[in-house]
Amino acid sequence: MIDPMSVAFDIDGVVADTISLFIEIARNDFNINQLQYEDITSYSLEGIGGIDQDVMTAILEKILNGNYSIPLKPFDGAPEVLRRLGQSYDPVLFVTARPYPGPITEWITDNIGLESGAVEIVATGSFEGKTDILLERNISYFIEDRLETCVFLKDAGITPILFKQPWNRENQLFYEVSNWQELEALIEY
Ligand SMILES: [Mg+2]
CATH class of the missing domain: 1.10.40 (Ribonucleotide Reductase Protein R1; domain 1)
Structure with missing residues (x-):
């Protein structure tokens, strides 16, 4: 758990x-x-x-x-689970390999329904850069969809949990979840 x-x-x-x-x-x-x-x-x-x-x-x-008019949608269940998580501690930490957060900060507050003070978003600009941030923050588990990043995480002592996607079906190493309901079942509030 x-x-x-x-x-x-x-x-x-x-x-x-x-x-x-x-x-x-x-x-x-x-x-x-x-x-x-x-x-x-x-x-x-x-x-x-x-x-x-x-x-x-x-x-x-x-x-x-953010130069698009079509909405970027959250995956089913993500807002609800993240809101519940945000009620037990804050800030909820997001680490992206985007070079800068850009529109994603506002997207998170608008779509997840967490106040800006209840989330922290770190943009590392590289996949490899994620591990340093996570270690600094004493994070043990990271939910990720890119297999190669999971390898970096594991080597750094962080347990990756793979979010199942068509582009990571070669997974044979990492624990995986198919959706946010399965992910929430692992969390001990
Ligand atoms: Mg990703």
Whole structure:
């Protein structure tokens, strides 16, 4: 069982359904219609569905800067679980590999319903940078969707919990959860 104070969260692919937003931006702004969520079986966005690298970069920039009108949605159950967690301790810690938080800070407060003082968001700019922050904050468990990051975490002594996604189905090493209900069942309030 997980002590609420010892857990932290990735954002994209765990709390926020960023890949669905990616697919919608590709469709609406770049006329790329063949992308399907289930087809995204590799985390590397390079080469997704044969998308041109410049288009890929443009879509990612839009996401990073909040330059989109389609809503970025939280995964089912994430707001409720995070709110309950926020009632037992604060701040709830989010660590993202985004280079800067940009619109995601406001997104978290708006969509999760936690006050800005009840959350802390750290943008590391790199996947590798997550471990240092987590160790500094005495975090023992991290919810993550990228397999390669789970390897870094484990090597640093942090227990990764993999949030199941089409792009991490090669997992054979890490404990995984399919949804936020399964994740909440691990937390000892
Ligand atoms: Mg992620």
